[in-house]
Amino acid sequence: MDDVLVERMRGFGTTVFAEMTALAVRTGSINLGQGFPDTDGPPAMLRRAADAIAHGHNQYPPGPGLPELRQAVAAHHQDHYGLSYDPGAEVLVTVGATEAIAATVLALCEPGDEVIVFEPYYDSYAAAITLAGAVRRTVTLRPDGGRFAFDPTELRAAVTPRTRAVLVNSPHNPTGTVFTGEELAAIAALCQERDLVAITDEVYEHLTFDGVPHVPLATLPGMRERTVMISSAGKTFSVTGWKTGWICAPARYVRAVQTVKQFLTFTAAAPWQLAVAYALREELGWVAGLRESLAAKRDRLAGGLAAAGFGVYRPAGTYFVQADIRPLGFTDGAELARRLPELAGVVAVPTQVFYDHPEAGRSFVRFAFCKRDEVIDEAVGRLAGLRATPTG
């Protein structure tokens, strides 16, 4: 297989999520590896999609997306963030955040341009940058006072004359970190000083806890004009299988990204666009309920993991808890993740796979808590037996 794959994409074999999900199925383990919810989105939104299919919304929508969805996105960003985007020229619907990220990087980066990413990073970033022939520069998030944080000096040092963009993901997968105002300000200052584009992956924009607000980088002074802001319905409305996302950016960026996007997929599926347009306008109350429920699930999983002996990092947002395995006598997360099905009948993802410098994440595994309470309870019950395991 590898001999026919272009050279630059070797090394991007099967994603760890597919591997761990297959392991869970094969061993009958509880899968807290992959971050997808095991319950559905708002019922009225699901009906809208079915109605759209039944009522003839089955042909190509316009390339930039259906006006209903672009208008709903613009209204949402105005209401929530005070950001105004022209739905006719500054909003583009994509096939999930994944296509938005890939099309943006392909549209804005010349071969050899550098893109800064914070590691651990979502796996599609590295692949998108490589597809573009661009080069990634990583800035490491490290455990610091119960959360994962970066050193602004390291960020500054990562910028070179070839740096084109910074890819920012807050709330952050896989650490659950929500960047503070200070951290966002450091990124914004650097973007302006060095004339960089900010590409912001905000798929967890609605999933922050304990009253921690989500602050889009584009709301900081001087940033709207240089930010491509990316969202998705997948996480917000618990429909990760719908692959419906969007970007908001100044018109010249949207035109550039659309130029690439039209030859990747041309447009995104019509029924989901109509349903998501409805949900953005009418179902944010449901999303508030989801947020509450996820905060309780976080506490349920974090409490259970702590009781089982893990060192637990309680996230401020997302679906994920980082667990330090050293208090249990283990040292390597990849090795533990491979053995965990046999030791405890649970699947987690080793955090080190999200790094270019895996050492920084070696002693961590990631557990997802976007699961039914009884699934979380069963998993932590099983993990409670780990302490008795000889770690040899």
Ligand SMILES: *Cc1c(COP(=O)(O)O)cnc(C)c1O
């Ligand atoms: C889930 C996820 C995505 C992918 O979103 P889609 O809309 O399914 O393409 C992108 N970025 C992060 C950080 C994610 O967790």
